[in-house]
Amino acid sequence: MRKFNPSTAKWLLATSLVLVLGIPAFALAAGDGSPLKGGARNPGANKSQALTKETEIIADNPTYGTRQSNKSAVGGGAIYGCRAKSDPNAKPCVRANNLSNGLAFQFESNGPLAGTINAIGGDNAKPFTTNATGVATGLNADRVDSQSADQISAAGAKAATDAVTGAMRFAAVAANGDLGAKRGVASAAHTATGTYTVVFDADASSCVLTATEQTTDDAGAVGVSLGADKKTVTVVTRSGGGADGNSATAPADRPFHLQATCL
Numbered sequence: 001m002r003k004f005n006p007s008t009a010k011w012l013l014a015t016s017l018v019l020v021l022g023i024p025a026f027a028l029a030a031g032d033g034s035p036l037k038g039g040a041r042n043p044g045a046n047k048s049q050a051l052t053k054e055t056e057i058i059a060d061n062p063t064y065g066t067r068q069s070n071k072s073a074v075g076g077g078a079i080y081g082c083r084a085k086s087d088p089n090a091k092p093c094v095r096a097n098n099l100s101n102g103l104a105f106q107f108e109s110n111g112p113l114a115g116t117i118n119a120i121g122g123d124n125a126k127p128f129t130t131n132a133t134g135v136a137t138g139l140n141a142d143r144v145d146s147q148s149a150d151q152i153s154a155a156g157a158k159a160a161t162d163a164v165t166g167a168m169r170f171a172a173v174a175a176n177g178d179l180g181a182k183r184g185v186a187s188a189a190h191t192a193t194g195t196y197t198v199v200f201d202a203d204a205s206s207c208v209l210t211a212t213e214q215t216t217d218d219a220g221a222v223g224v225s226l227g228a229d230k231k232t233v234t235v236v237t238r239s240g241g242g243a244d245g246n247s248a249t250a251p252a253d254r255p256f257h258l259q260a261t262c263l
Contacts, residue, residue, distance in 0.1 A: 169207070169260040171198050172214070173235070175253040184260070186231075194251025196235045198258050205230040207260035213237055214255040221249065222256055233258060 031049045036042050043049045059065035068078045084090040098104040107114055119125035169184030177190025186201040204226060211222040220238035227234065237254035241247045 167262045169200055169204070169262065171258045173198065173256055173258065175255045190253070192251075194237045194253055196237070196256075198233045198235060200231045200233070200260065203230045204233070204260050204262065207262035209233060209258065209260055211235050211237075211256050211258045214257055218242065218252075219254065220252070222254075224258065233260075 031043055032051055032053055034043055043051060057066055070077050080094050082091075082093040084093060096105040109115070117127045119127065171182045171185040171188055172180035173188045173196055174180060175190075177188055177196055179185065179188040182188075184201055186199045188196060188198045190196055209224045209226065211224050213219040213222055218240040220240040222238070223236040225234045226232075235256060235258055236251055237256055238249040239247070239252040239254075241249050
């Protein structure tokens with residue numbers, strides 16, 4: 001029978017302790033070159049253990065190099081975070097670079113909203129920039145506020161026409177008060193000898209009023225006055241003083257044009 005050797009027993013005990021203590025120490029190793037641990041933070045919460053080099057996953061197959069999925073109905077597939085500052089030399093949090101000439105990215109959803117792009121800054125924030133100038137299929141740049149370019153153009157033309165209509169109102173009135181060509185005028189009437197009323201369809205208080213007799217036979221001066229309602233204009237036409245112009249220029253029925261140039 002072999003005799004008990006105290007020195008050998010101490011050596012075996014020390015070796016066992018090293019193995020027992022060393023296994024968990026190796027299993028909990030962190031930092032560059034360490035294996036990834038599922039269901040845990042890699043490499044750990046200790047900043048000193050953060051990886052200092054890129055972790056590369058290289059594949060050579062006809063599908064995808066990696067696949068991340070989550071079967072939970074409320075969980076996402078992947079999240080990428082970084083602390084890159086607004087600097088032209090800073091790297092983006094996510095970059096998809098196709099080294100050939102195919103697609104660099106693709107987003108797809110079975111829902112009515114495929115995704116969102118949120119940025120701080122309101123009107124000063126840009127959702128993205130591009131150097132491409134071609135038409136993006138499905139990205140309807142022809143529509144603004146649900147209107148097409150043709151509709152916007154038509155609306156602009158109508159607005160310009162309305163502006164001109166509002167700025168230039170006129171009425172052609174016959175000697176008996178009948179209303180002829182008009183714009184922005186509701187009615188006209190002959191109220192007394194050489195006296196007429198012309199009613200605009202909108203406030204004319206910011207308009208300059210002018211009237212001229214439309215005849216060469218004994219034509220005289222024309223007076224205009226805007227009423228208190230800011231729409232009704234009184235027009236008085238006069239004779240021209242007879243053939244020699246020396247007679248009285250009394251009120252006389254004359255055809256005239258009234259124009260309102262509005263600001």
